[in-house]
Structures are given as structure tokens and as C-alpha cells.
Amino acid sequence: MIIQSEYLFDADRPTVYAGLQNPEILARALPGTQTLEIVEGTRYAGEMVVSVGPVTAARFEVSVELTDLVEPESFTMLVGGKGKAGFVDGRADVRLEDRGAQCLMVYKADLGVGGRVASVGQRLLDSVGKAMSQRGLKAVDRMLQ
Amino acid sequence: MKPAPFEYVRPASVEEAISALTEGGYAAKALAGGQSLIPAMNFRLAQPAVLVDLGGLDELRGIHPRDDGGLVIGAMTLHREVEHSSLVAEHLPLLAEVMPWIAHPQIRNRGTVGGSLAHADPAAELPSVMQVLDAVLHVQGPDGVRTVPIDEFYYGLFTTALEPDELLTAVEIPPLPAGSRSAFEEVSRRHGDFALAGVAAVVQEAEDGTVARARLSLLSVGDGPVLAERAMACLAGRTLTAESIREAAALTSEDLDPPGDIHASAEFRRHLAGVLTTRALDRLRA
Amino acid sequence: MDEAQRVNVGGSVNGARFEREVEPRLLLSDFLRHDLHLTGTHVGCEHGVCGACTVLVDGEAVRSCLMLAVQAEGCEIITVEGLAGDDLHPIQAAFHEEHGLQCGFCTPGILTSLLPFLRDHPDPDEQEIREAISGNLCRCTGYQNIVSAVKLAAEQMRK
């Protein structure tokens, strides 16, 4: 599944870039994340509870790693999530651009989804992916204010 | 494919139901007709800890006429009851027209109007139909009763203005203004399947034959019912002609950002939305 | 998990009264088949698409896999076992006559779906018949002889 979209932050580029290295703020980017802690450097791990429509309270162990960091321009985010309902595995290439005092994030995520969520939820995957990423970024944006 | 365990509550009143939902918080789920929830539970995608069965709440059933020709439909009213209601057929032909598009008779015999509206599945027919009919939702929670206009009800994917401890109790639909005509169009893979795309349309004609007001809502092309606002605006004040319809359909398609799935790509959905909008509006030409 | 909650459910099946204590998550399909040993109701998908598990609840066709047994409290249920008296019901007889079944697995759900349909549509045309059974999957017959059987049954029942 490819999710390609963008988000306009109400904060400047360095703030956005720095914010996303902070596990507390980064956690907001992944809606439903209960905990996210630094494992080492820019590797994080935690737990996430997802409820979207028919899926209620699906628990996932998540891991996040930020790589190819080019401050304050771009980075790649490797995401893994694993739970009883299935798993998610993928990468998102993120680019930040100045938009005056604001910052535009352009991202392209390539996600593999497996298990039950994929096999019976295909109709909704695209929408869920888009909705969750936008919701997450909105939460990050609020946190940065 | 068996549901995970849950605690079962069968309240005898709306108030009891609300307190059960309040107590259960996010782990509680209201069970209306169960035609979406129970399959999700059988797949173990939905695993509510508390299930509040609304089946005993007869006060939420029934189709009640308003003096002005509008209707109030209780949330627990079955699809079948709406389908076969002479009141609905007389006053809200669009609602009668859409019922056979909803799954199959066996599902409509259990599925409820409130369940469909609250579930907020983006492929559901009723939210779009209620949207073009300017419905108002009656919501009850621990703090009392409130009403929500349909345009403020849908927030996003499976998300509505309902708080976890609130119940949708009824939907109130005003009468169609004089000079109004309605149409529904949908394409699905098989009869009764989730729509690939669909559109509900109401057009109110002014005395001079121009469009006084148009309402167009699409389903299965977004996170919920999608109001085609630019298309609606472009029709206002004009007569329905091949030209104005083409424009409206083009605007409809252009404004969409539909999801793709294994049955229809985003591009195909966008295309279908335009085709169906054209067909619906064509039917509404005098 | 703590001791599982159990709830009383009472009603009637094929005219006989039942009263049982069940776990609330028990599906009506499983309750009929395994608790009441009415195995004529078949389970094909457990997500409400195939229609094999269709039974009548208070006279209307519903998917028993999309109902909890506890939701049947106070209901009158009819299963395929309740259709025939001494003789086959005219719908059953018509399925035999027109070869409207092969492996027979989907058949109980189709018969029960047709009962209220023919009540409400005593003289259906082919399109109405096909739409009426479009919520019941059959992999064997290609539906053609089912359609013929429904036409024959309607004719017999109008007499």
C-alpha cells in the first residue's frame, strides 16, 4: 500500500524537524500510540492501540526508526507494528519544505500490511492509512504549538 | 470465526443503555441490528469488552409522521420497516428507493437505520441519502438530549459526532420542499455488495424552472458521505441541461480524493462518481 | 478470564419451546446446531454473505450467524426442519421436481429465504426471484433450476 500525501504545519521547519525526533511528539504521529520510548539513538519502541470502525482496541507492538537524517530537510521513517490482528511493516520517505513561517511535509509511505487486517479489511486500508497519517500529523502540529 | 468473550447488557430503557455505555467507556459498544458489528466480532476485529444490546428498546422503533409531512424514524427501526413503509414511500421516495440497494433482504430484516447511520461506513447508502434530505440526528447522552444536523454529524472514517456514551435515538427528516425531485444511483460488483460508488441527489426547482437548491452526496468515494459542494453550487440558479449536468459531474469527480481497493482504483471510482452524478441528474431533468 | 457470564434465553423453534442458559457470545447458528441439535441450518461463512444459515425469526428471514443466541429471547424461530409436515412443503417439493439442489448445503438457507418471499410475492417474475435469492450463494446449481423451482412452487402455492 502506498500512501502519498502532504501536510502543512503551523510551525517552522526546524521546529517540525526537531519535534519529530522527540519520542513524545513522534508518538502523536502514530495515532493510538500509548507509549514510545527511545531504544537507542533514533530507534524507538512502544505500544499502540488502534480503533478504526469495525476494528476495536487492536493492540500492536510498534517499533520506529528514523534513518537517512538530513537536518532539517528529510528523513526516512521505518515503522513496524505487530499484533493479534496482523502486522504493518514499511517505510515512509519524508521531506520538509519551507512555506513562509510554515512547513510543508511531503511524504510517501510504502506499507505492507499482513494478517487478518489485510485479508478482510482491504476495502478500508487505503482510507485508514490516509486518515491515520493525517490525524497523526494534526496531533503533532497541535503539540508543536 | 467466533466472537471473543464480552459482558452482555440488555438495558430496558435508553437511560439504562446510556449508563451502561458510560460505565463501559471506550470498551463498550452498542449493539443495534448487529449486521456490521457481529461479522466484525466473528472475525475478532471488533472485541468490545461490554456489549450493550439495544434490542429491547421498543421506544427507539417506529416511523412517526410530523405534521408538515416530515418523518421521525427511530434509530432501532429496521431497514425492512422503512422499505415497506407507505409513509416513507409517500413522503420520502428517495429513502424508499435506496432501501433495496442496502445488502440483501436477510440483512435488511435485522439491520437498523440508526445502526447504519452511527456506524458511518463510507460505503453505506443511508448517510448520503440522509445528507441530501437534510436530516437532523437526535442524540441522547448522560447530560440529556441534543440534535445534530447531518452536515455536522460525520467527522471522518467511521467517526461521528457521537461521544462513546451517547446514543443515536432517532433521525428526523423534514419534508421535501415543493418542487423537489430525488434520485439515487449506485454501481457495485454484485447485487447487494458494497458500492464501488454511489450518489444521492435532491434537486429543488424554482417556479421559473431553474434549480433553487441542489443536494448531491456521494458514497464509497471518501471517508464518509461526501457532499459535492462545488457541483451543488454550480447548479444553483441554472436549469438542468446536458451542459449544466456535465459541468456538475465534472466538478464532482474533480473534487474527490477517493480511496482505491482491489475492486476499483481511485481513478475508476472518480470516473464512476461522475457517471453516476450525470445519470442521477439526468433523471431529475423535468 | 473470569467465570464466563451466562444468560437465559427462551423462545420457540419449529413450534417447540426452548429455555437454555448460554454464554452471550454464542451465535444463534451454533445454538441451533449444537445446543438444540437442529443441524439442518448450515454454516457457510459466519460473516453474513453466503446465506446458508438463514432461518426465520418471527416470520422473517435472517442470518443466524449474525445474531447472538441471546438476541432470540422471546422469538419464534423456524428452521428448515420445521418446513415439512407429513409431506414436503410445496417449496421443498418443487426443488425436488426441478432439481433445484445438488450438494444441498445452501438449500436450507434458500428454502427459508423463500418462505417469506413467496408469502409477500405470490406470483414473482424471474428477476424478482433472482433478486430474492441473491443473498444466498450456491456453488453447484448455477441458480437456474432454483429459479424454476421457485416458479413452480409459487404456482402450486397459489392453487
Add this chain to the structure above:
Amino acid sequence: MTRSSAIGAATRRNEDHRLLTGTALYVDDVHLEGMLHVAFVRSDYAHGLLRDVNLSAALALPGVIAAYAADDLGDYWSPGPLLVPPPPIERCEFRSATQVPLAKDKVRHVGEAIAMIVAESRYIAEDAVALVEVDIEPLPPVATTEGALAEDAARIHDQFDSNQAAHVVQEKGNYETATANAALRVKRRFRMDRGASAPMENRGIVAQWDERCAELTIWDTTQAPIPIRNGLAHMLGLPETHVRVIAPFIGGGFGPKIMMFYPEEVLLPWAAMQLKRPLKWIEDRQESFFATTQEREQIHDAELAVDSDGRILGVRDSFLCDTGAYNPYGLTVPINSQCTLLGPYDVPNYWSEFQLVFTNKPIVTPVRGAGRQHGVFVMERLLDLAAAELGLDRAEIRRRNFLPPDAFPHDHEILYQDFAPLVYDSGNYEPALDKALEMIDYDRFESDLQPAYQANGRTVGLGIVSYVEGTGVGPYEGARVTVQTDGRVCLATGVGTQGQGHFTSFAQLVAEPLGVSAAEVDVITGDTSHFNWGTGTFASRGAVVAGNACYAAALAVRGKVLATAAQALEADESDLEIEGGCVNVRGEPDRTISLGDLAARANPLRGAVTPGTEPGLEATAYFGPERGSTASGVHAIVLEIDRETAQVDILRYVVVHDCGKVINPMIVEGQIHGGVAHGIGNAFYEELVFDEGAQLMNASFMDYLVPTATDVPHIETAHITTPSPLNPLGVKGVGEAGAIPVGALFAQAIENALGADAPEVLEMPHSPNRLFELLQGDPDA
């Protein structure tokens, strides 16, 4: 109502009453005292190293009785047998890797069983499944047929140096030299995707171990109860006589229910013996999309060479065939494709090569049609393309290439899946084509009807295609016929039945020689305690192979009846006739004796039975054809396309088919209707969609679209009868026929509807989304 039970009569079915009243026994209806229920932990990953399976939390759940992972099986853990070894084809490389009962070290497709939970109820068993902790280290999956042979593809079976499971070449004549001066060569790539058999009843198994009698009884949704019994007895170290396998009423099979051994089939009996409790496992619909075998994924690069008259000079085909994660069924599917491609045509030169590849997807075994669709699709499409290039009528190009009626037996000089040479026993193709053309109004269609539709803005097209099907292969089946003292006749045979009407058609074969009605014949199928020689119901062989055995056994009993009656009536055998359950002296209606009385006389309580004779009116007979009989047919369609919504509506559907002599035309037509419906599914609705991770995206009936009553049209049928010379009844198989040519038919009709500049349709299935892409002028999208 009395009806004729004669062979050839549309006798109503004996089995219907039980099925219609809900009293027929299916596997899930078996309820035994103390029965436990089983659920499986299955892999979420398509490919990965299985690091650890922790069952402790599951075992601690109240109501859980046992849980097993691969290591808990000890020596019982063993890969399944190679069911069908490759035929003795000269140029054939074959490597076998068969399925395992529970994954050990590695998982190779999503849904592969990893652990087995036994609990007091299925509900609890599923709760426990959720508590099992499985540690899998993902490996890159092989998700596509083409990807399997890529240099950098992950290896699915470490013992092999690539994912190639087989490489086979069969050749007739010399394609290159014979086609050097061809007037036209047409070459294309054709693609067919996966489908599920999707019977309405999922698989299931109940196992009961009676320790005091040392007897194991198994109820199994299998198409092959006898081989299951023999294999399980061997695996479990029991005498074959102490294992009873019952295949009761089966809710549809369509191929995959003959796979053996499924992991569950091996595990339940073993665990029932361990636990000394009866066990039941019923596959749920979601599991069935992973745990039951599938079929259909192939990619062909094929070339047809014709002369300027459109006569076939030769065909060259090279194809890839996906076998999934394991290949227990050997080469059956691709060899069917290879052989069926030749169709009803005279193809003097043929070069056909295929590679079978392992992928990280569920196992491939035959599904209704079993690879034949693919051959038909390729050949029929090539003929259409050639006809268009030559400006030849599409019916005419077929007619010109048909094998003439005097060409039989016709040797195609390659080997068929039954190891016998591909020799068509009989056929008469032109009358079937003519009949179909007449029924579909072919002559008027292009001249009048199609232009009239066009004038009304409608997009309507016609398709017409031919096919042959090798049916009724050996090795053999048997039957035992017994006249009882109440005059009823008992027939026992080994094949299982999944809705084909065996209780009736077999009864007819016995009723006619014994002068009773079919309703007086009690048929027992699929219970090894009643008959334990035979193989099973597959490859459209039930009526051909078991049917002829039933008939032979009935003829033998008829001989005994007449001999016993001759004694009883003091008459000459040649003066006797059997009718209405009695034997009479011809012309003397008073000199009569009933079959029941004769049965009693043949089993006397006093006196002596002459040494060398047998008691009773009973006989057992076997039938094994030297090779399969060749059925054939022509399908025609008229369909309408909504160019705006890319929806397709079938306006007319015509089938003319030849399955030799017909035992029961009502049943034959029913088989054809069902086959066509399945074919329509494969042509337009049904596709198992896997993503790049080899995850199945539509493992439910919400998204895997089995055609409904509004998707299948009324089907008009006609019969042509060319009896098979290879069996006394002259019958040929018909179970799969309906499904075989539909993809090719749809493709041709879609092109025809869209007109001269239509995009080529070179794949199946063909969904509206795909049609939309083609209509947008994007053939490669």
C-alpha cells in the same frame, strides 16, 4: 409420481428428501459424547523463519485440553506424500516438496498451520489461539509466478537451488520447420489469476478413537475416503480394517477436497488417539482461503502459426505455472493445460514447455477444470486473433481446423495426466458448432442484431468458443450390488459424492438391468466400511468409472437373479424377463417370483449351497478404462457492456455439449449450469488478490466474489451424443465441462462488443476495473 428410472431418463433424485428436510448428515453435524474442538494457529507471514512457538498461555486457559506445535508430534511429524508422481515424459525435471502437518523451522505461506489447540469448545479454542505467542523472523516473500525464478528471489525450499519445481517439454512434430513458411504467426502473452474452489461447505474432520475395539472412525469432507483410510492406517500403524473413513454428504468439492493429506486430516486422528476423546475441526471461511488448496495462476507465451486459409500449422507455447508453497499434486494441472490447449483441432506440430514454480502462496491442486481453462483460453484467443488478421470468420476458422469425425481415435503424440498417451477416443465437433451457431442466432447477429443494438447506443457482443476435455481417467472404481430379501437393492461404491447426484444416476444404472425403479436402489457412497476399493471422485470420472462398475455389478447380479429364478420357476433362463421387481416367464404372467423371494432362496437357512457357488444375489465388479474419454462442447454468449460503468451484463448463454451417452439428462444439465456459473466467476468476478508481500487481500466472501443469482444468466443447453468406445455405457464426464471455456468466451465477446479498435483481452479474470483501464486505452495498467 412414478417416473422412468431407465438409463437416459430424467429421474428425480433419491437424495433430495434428506437434503431438503435438513436431515442429511454433513461432517459438522456429527455430534459425539465428550467431543472436543480444534482450532489452529496459522502464520500471518508468507515466508519466515519460525523461531519459537510458546503455547504456555494457551494451555493455561480454562477449557483448553491440549496444544501441539511441530515438535510435540515427535516421529509422527512427516511431510505428506507426493500424491501424483510425474508421468513418464522424456523431457521432465521434477522436484517435490510436500506440505507438512505443522510448520517447523520455516513458514512458507500465510495461513500455514503452526500449532493446534484442543479445547472444550471452538470458542475457547479460538480464545487460546489468540494467546499463542509465535516468533517469526520474516524472510522476503516470493509473491508472483514470474518473481519466483528471478535471480534474487528468496528460496522457499532450502534443499533446492531455485524455486523451480518442474521443467517439462512435450513435442509433436517439429514446430520450427513446419511453420517456417507460415502465412501468419500470432504471438501473445496470456495471464490467468488465482481462484478458490469455494464450496459452500468448508472442510471438516471428526475423529473418534475407540480404544477397546482399537478402531478409528473418521468423518471427513473428502472426495477420496478410501485412499485417506489407507494412508492414515499406514501413518498411524493401524490395520486398514481398523480405520473407517466416512465421507457423508459433502457440501460441494470442486477439486480441493481430494487433496491429501491436509494437515488437519493427519493431525485430528492422531490427537484423538493421544487424548482418547473424539475431536472435531471445522474449517471456517476465513481459514478456507489459506488452508484449502487453490488454482489457476499461469502465464503463457504462445504462438500460433497458420497458412493463408487459416489452417493450423502448429502451436508453440511456453508457460509458467504457480504451484504455491508445496507441490503434492505433481504435474496434473500444467499437463492438463498443455494437453487441453490442442482442443478439438488438428494441430500437426506442437511444442509446449512449462516451468512449475514454488511461491509463498497456498498450495495449488486441481480446481474444477484443473488447468484446462488455461489451454482453452490460449488456443481460442490465438484463433480469434488469427481470424481477425486473416479477415476470416471466427466460426469458420474453428470449423476449418476441427478434427473430422473419421479422425478418431486421434493420437496427439504427447502424454496426458493419467500417464496414458493423449488419444481422443471419439468426437464430432461440427454438429455442435452448427447447433450453437443456430441457437445463438449467429448469422443474424453481425448483420442485423448487433447494428440494431449499436443504433440504440448499446454495446453488445457475441462470443463462440470450442473445447475438449479429457474425462473419466483410471485407474479403476468398483461397486457391489446386493438384492435384499425385501426386494430392495443395495449398491455400495467407493467414490465420495459432493452433490453430483450419484444416489440417483448410479441407482438408474442398477435399476434398469434389475427391473426395479431407481427409488428402490439404496446407494451407499463414501464409507470404507461398506466398500473399500477405489480412488475417489475427481477429474469428471464418477459416472464414467464408478458408473460402469455399478452397471457391471448389476449385470452380474441380473445373471444370478435369472439363474435362481429359472430354478424356482422351472423355466429356461432365456424365457424369463425382469420387470417391476419380479421375474416372469415371458407370456405367462402367473409364473412369477419377486426379487425379494429370490434373494431369500439364494440365502437358504436349511439345505446345502452347492460347492463352488456363492450365496445371495450379490456381485462386485470393477471397471478401469484404458484411458480417459474425450468430452467436448461449444459455448456461445451475447453480452452487453456499459461503456461508462464498465459493467457487463450477459444477455444470452448457450451450451452445446457432448458427454457421450447421458445417464440422467436432468443431472447433466445441472452439472453444466453449475460449471458455467463457476466459469463466469473465474472469467469476471473471482480473483484471489495477493499483494507484494504474498498476503491475500480478499479472504472473505465480502471481497472474494462468488457469482450470485443475479450474475448468472439463464443457460440454454443442447446435447450432441458421441458415445465413448472405451466403456460399455458409452459415457463421458461432465462435472467440470461447464467451467472450462468461459474465460475465452468472455474475452472474445468483450472484444466483439467493443468493435474493430477494441483492446485485446489477454487475461482472466476480467473485472470492471480492468475493463475500465482497457477502455481508457491503458492496456498495461
